[in-house]
Amino acid sequence: MLDRLDHDFDTVHDECGVFGIYAPGEAVAKLTYYGLYALQHRGQESAGIAVSDGDNTMVFKDMGLVSQVFTERDLTTLQGHIAIGHVRYSTTGSTNWENAQPVHKANENWSLSLGHNGNLINTNELRRRLERHGSEFQSSSDSEVIAELIVTSRRKTIEASVRDAVSHIKGAYSLVIMTDEKLIGVRDPYGIRPLALGQMNGHYVLSSETCGLDVIGADFLREILPGEMVVIDAKGLNSYQILEAAAPSLCIFEFVYLARPDSMIYGRSVAAARKQMGRELAREAPVEADLVIPVPDSGNNAAQGYAEQSGIPYGEGFVKNRYIGRTFIQPSQTIRQLGIRLKLNPLREVIEGKRLVVVDDSIVRGNTSKKLVQMLRKAGAKEVHMRISSPPIEWPCFYGIDTAERKDLIAANLSVERIQNFLGADSLKYISHAGLVKAVGGVEVGDDGVRPFCTACFDGAYPIPIPSRLKITKLSLEKGKKAETLF
Numbered sequence: 001m002l003d004r005l006d007h008d009f010d011t012v013h014d015e016c017g018v019f020g021i022y023a024p025g026e027a028v029a030k031l032t033y034y035g036l037y038a039l040q041h042r043g044q045e046s047a048g049i050a051v052s053d054g055d056n057t058m059v060f061k062d063m064g065l066v067s068q069v070f071t072e073r074d075l076t077t078l079q080g081h082i083a084i085g086h087v088r089y090s091t092t093g094s095t096n097w098e099n100a101q102p103v104h105k106a107n108e109n110w111s112l113s114l115g116h117n118g119n120l121i122n123t124n125e126l127r128r129r130l131e132r133h134g135s136e137f138q139s140s141s142d143s144e145v146i147a148e149l150i151v152t153s154r155r156k157t158i159e160a161s162v163r164d165a166v167s168h169i170k171g172a173y174s175l176v177i178m179t180d181e182k183l184i185g186v187r188d189p190y191g192i193r194p195l196a197l198g199q200m201n202g203h204y205v206l207s208s209e210t211c212g213l214d215v216i217g218a219d220f221l222r223e224i225l226p227g228e229m230v231v232i233d234a235k236g237l238n239s240y241q242i243l244e245a246a247a248p249s250l251c252i253f254e255f256v257y258l259a260r261p262d263s264m265i266y267g268r269s270v271a272a273a274r275k276q277m278g279r280e281l282a283r284e285a286p287v288e289a290d291l292v293i294p295v296p297d298s299g300n301n302a303a304q305g306y307a308e309q310s311g312i313p314y315g316e317g318f319v320k321n322r323y324i325g326r327t328f329i330q331p332s333q334t335i336r337q338l339g340i341r342l343k344l345n346p347l348r349e350v351i352e353g354k355r356l357v358v359v360d361d362s363i364v365r366g367n368t369s370k371k372l373v374q375m376l377r378k379a380g381a382k383e384v385h386m387r388i389s390s391p392p393i394e395w396p397c398f399y400g401i402d403t404a405e406r407k408d409l410i411a412a413n414l415s416v417e418r419i420q421n422f423l424g425a426d427s428l429k430y431i432s433h434a435g436l437v438k439a440v441g442g443v444e445v446g447d448d449g450v451r452p453f454c455t456a457c458f459d460g461a462y463p464i465p466i467p468s469r470l471k472i473t474k475l476s477l478e479k480g481k482k483a484e485t486l487f
Contacts, residue, residue, distance in 0.1 A: 278305025
């Protein structure tokens, strides 16, 4: 696996984004391309599109960004009326072509292509069971396991086969599935990963986020419900509750960082929720300062909210290189030492002599935040006060976000005071758990009047029980070492 620049390891990554469309008479491959382009932030390692014309399926996928993978000629050759697409960032399975999606499988009755956002926690168990019955795998991803469960099911219809397959899987998943004649969307019973349903010119569209609908001019209809399967074909759309819905547990990091700010989740603007996080943070952690600046782009809205609530002027203290993306070029030691400077550079004329409030969405390992503080001080900042719009990340994610093992999470090893010292900041404050939930909640559902979320990365309360073997590898802290030596 190729090395990535150090700062790529010091942030939160979602595993992928999915898109699907059933639209006879439309250029579905090009529409899917634009949908994936809007979802590029959810995965930047590979991209793929599968298209069906009712008789044949074509799949085109490769490593790289959407704009690097597809040409106009490629999209023109992908003819049909149904399409699904996928962008990937690996959490389960390594970074290689075989793990790119959509996954394509077939049996004697039908073929299917599948895109998956999320992460299973019983992949190895299912893979071993399937291999004992003769299944062969081309990749190391859990998504191929899901596809294999569907095509090896003894049920007679694709709907029944999907229902049978998901009854065996545990974890987080939003799926788009395409056969020669149907488009299917499925969401896990906890609703951990998002999936939206839209409509364009009378045709149905599925997307991980509403921004994928917006870009092609589709109207948002609703979110796919936890445990729901929707089937779209020539007769229209049918909905089936194939798994009993559990307590809704949408990943709260969709609001904090993962989703695009122009998306809507639970009927709420992500940008508005982030701005509210900043306001809550200003109430909880005020400080005397001259300027509030964000760590772009994920800290922008929260910094605006902090500035509005505190009355401290808002400014842009960093210039971001928006064209670097992810790199697969082997970095030399010189390039690696450049680190975060390849993405961000401080504006000396804005920050010199100023007392700064620096707002970011999270701190994972802490190395990037430390370099940011050093850069600001070198550029002449008088004081640097870090404000974080999520609580300390103390626990790893098992449901589709690529966080570190617990031994590598700085907040699992050090107190807030010691993290502040490690960063070299004049002060460090995180939003409280209650403050974050308040900022993103308030949508009335059920008796409690608030949408619940998965907040396991902050409190260790995992909604889906984690197998012991995974706990051992990801939850344990480094034994025999003082925490300070890890950072």
